[in-house]
Amino acid sequence: MSRRTERLGSIIQRELAMIILRELNDPRLTGMPTITRVKVSPDLSIADVYVTVMGTEGQKTAAVNALRHSAGLLRTRLTREISMRVTPFLKFHIDENLKKELELLDVLRKVSEENAELDRQRSQNTNAEESA
Numbered sequence: 001m002s003r004r005t006e007r008l009g010s011i012i013q014r015e016l017a018m019i020i021l022r023e024l025n026d027p028r029l030t031g032m033p034t035i036t037r038v039k040v041s042p043d044l045s046i047a048d049v050y051v052t053v054m055g056t057e058g059q060k061t062a063a064v065n066a067l068r069h070s071a072g073l074l075r076t077r078l079t080r081e082i083s084m085r086v087t088p089f090l091k092f093h094i095d096e097n098l099k100k101e102l103e104l105l106d107v108l109r110k111v112s113e114e115n116a117e118l119d120r121q122r123s124q125n126t127n128a129e130e131s132a
Helices: 003-023 057-069 071-081 097-131
Strands: 034-040 046-052 089-094
Touching: 003 034, 003 046, 003 071, 046 057, 057 071, 057 089, 071 089
Parallel strands: 046 089
Antiparallel strands: 034 046
């Protein structure tokens, strides 16, 4: 991504978060949707908005569907906030990267605990051999 698309993505992320917080009153938006990142296409016509939602899978799906349903309204509000000739179309996606990162951190924590336990066992065996 170029600097321009990265900058525009961060501006869109910030403004969309404020618009969703202040103006969107959809009952399907439970669990506080959080915009994790926005990727803007090189021609600035499409913005892929990645969202995480706390809750069950059904709540996540409902929240993303609510955002997709409100995409036109959000784009209109975004046009007022950002001075651009053409505001990109908004496509909402559930961000799976966060889930993968948390799973990876859990695996790393388990490996660390197993290594610490093996080190304790080795030191106990070494101490037992020295005292014998």
